[in-house]
Amino acid sequence: FTKCPENTPCNYTDIVSISAHGPIAAALSMSLGVLSNIVALIILANAYNRRRSKATFLLFATSLVATDFAGHIIPGALVLRLYLFGGVSPQDYHSADPLCQFLGGNMVFFGLCPLFLGCAMAAERCLGVTRPLLHTSLVTATRTKLSLAVIWLAALLVALLPCFHMGSYIYQHPGTWCFIKVLEDTAEADVAFVALFSGLGLASLAAALVCNTVSGLTLARARMRRRPCNRRSARSHDIEMMVQLLGIMVTSCICWSPLLIFGLITATRSYSGTIGADLATYETLMVMGVRLASWNQILDPWVYILLRRAVLRKLYLITKRHYFQRSHHSTIKESAQNNLFIPFLNK
Numbered sequence: 001f002t003k004c005p006e007n008t009p010c011n012y013t014d015i016v017s018i019s020a021h022g023p024i025a026a027a028l029s030m031s032l033g034v035l036s037n038i039v040a041l042i043i044l045a046n047a048y049n050r051r052r053s054k055a056t057f058l059l060f061a062t063s064l065v066a067t068d069f070a071g072h073i074i075p076g077a078l079v080l081r082l083y084l085f086g087g088v089s090p091q092d093y094h095s096a097d098p099l100c101q102f103l104g105g106n107m108v109f110f111g112l113c114p115l116f117l118g119c120a121m122a123a124e125r126c127l128g129v130t131r132p133l134l135h136t137s138l139v140t141a142t143r144t145k146l147s148l149a150v151i152w153l154a155a156l157l158v159a160l161l162p163c164f165h166m167g168s169y170i171y172q173h174p175g176t177w178c179f180i181k182v183l184e185d186t187a188e189a190d191v192a193f194v195a196l197f198s199g200l201g202l203a204s205l206a207a208a209l210v211c212n213t214v215s216g217l218t219l220a221r222a223r224m225r226r227r228p229c230n231r232r233s234a235r236s237h238d239i240e241m242m243v244q245l246l247g248i249m250v251t252s253c254i255c256w257s258p259l260l261i262f263g264l265i266t267a268t269r270s271y272s273g274t275i276g277a278d279l280a281t282y283e284t285l286m287v288m289g290v291r292l293a294s295w296n297q298i299l300d301p302w303v304y305i306l307l308r309r310a311v312l313r314k315l316y317l318i319t320k321r322h323y324f325q326r327s328h329h330s331t332i333k334e335s336a337q338n339n340l341f342i343p344f345l346n347k
Contacts, residue, residue: 030076033298037069040301056144057241063148064117068297071110078103087175104169104178109159115204116151118248122211129215167193173283182263186270194267198260208249247303255296259289
């Protein structure tokens with residue numbers, strides 16, 4: 001988001017001229033997201049072929065990265081197109097053309113899907129860690145694929161609610177993206193739609209937090225009890241998956257919480273008519289929120305690229321070697337100093 005010189009109000013011409021570098025930033029962000037998701041998909045495909053014991057988790061993870069990939073390509077291409085054409089003038093924000101409806105629906109769909117998938121992955125791991133026998137009998141490849149279909153269908157149904165006059169999508173400041181109507185002329189249906197979107201997203205984050213906390217405590221308790229050596233490999237896999245789930249959860253919370261909270265607060269204040277002179281501030285918050293949310297699709301793949309067991313083992317060995325060298329050097333230094341004082345102590 002950019003400001004006009006000397007904090008003066010921006011008109012449409014100012015917005016277009018200031019946003020001249022918008023296409024470059026959007027193209028770079030889109031390229032980085034595409035590259036990150038492709039690398040993560042290759043890593044997950046190789047891991048799926050090697051580790052059948054993690055088949056369910058890897059299927060969820062692959063679906064999440066594939067969804068992020070599509071969510072980066074489709075809305076990103078539409079936003080880039082709007083940038084190249086200079087955006088939409090404020091007079092046309094409420095035009096609600098088919099492009100805006102499609103872009104707004106994509107924003108909601110690809111926003112809810114990663115949150116739902118992250119919650120489902122946390123629940124699956126919680127069941128696998130706390131009730132392994134029940135997990136083995138209950139969680140199958142067929143049921144996992146059915147769960148994925150239900151998640152995508154649920155997100156699609158929420159995104160299609162404006163087609164049934166339950167909320168609406170309009171262009172948002174500065175005219176280069178579309179989202180639920182939250183700033184001006186907000187109706188009861190818009191507030192309900194925002195509340196549903198934000199409520200589902202925040203509930204998914206909260207459920208993932210609870211499941212990951214239970215799983216982490218269970219693994220810590222099991223490690224303290226020192227189970228037999230034949231469980232060591234399974235525990236290492238569980239720990240690897242938990243580290244990745246924690247990375248997903250932290251990334252989602254940081255990237256999506258601002259937009260979910262700002263959107264709900266903005267729609268509520270707009271409906272009650274208390275925004276007034278703070279309209280520009282709320283426009284800024286919404287733009288910052290959606291830009292931060294877009295980074296979730298870039299950062300999610302790096303969770304799998306960086307938080308793999310092979311990478312973590314290398315970091316551990318490097319840290320251990322560095323610590324050992326410092327400790328060894330310190331021991332030699334102390335020994336040399338003590339040897340210097342021995343003659344004086346013998347006198």
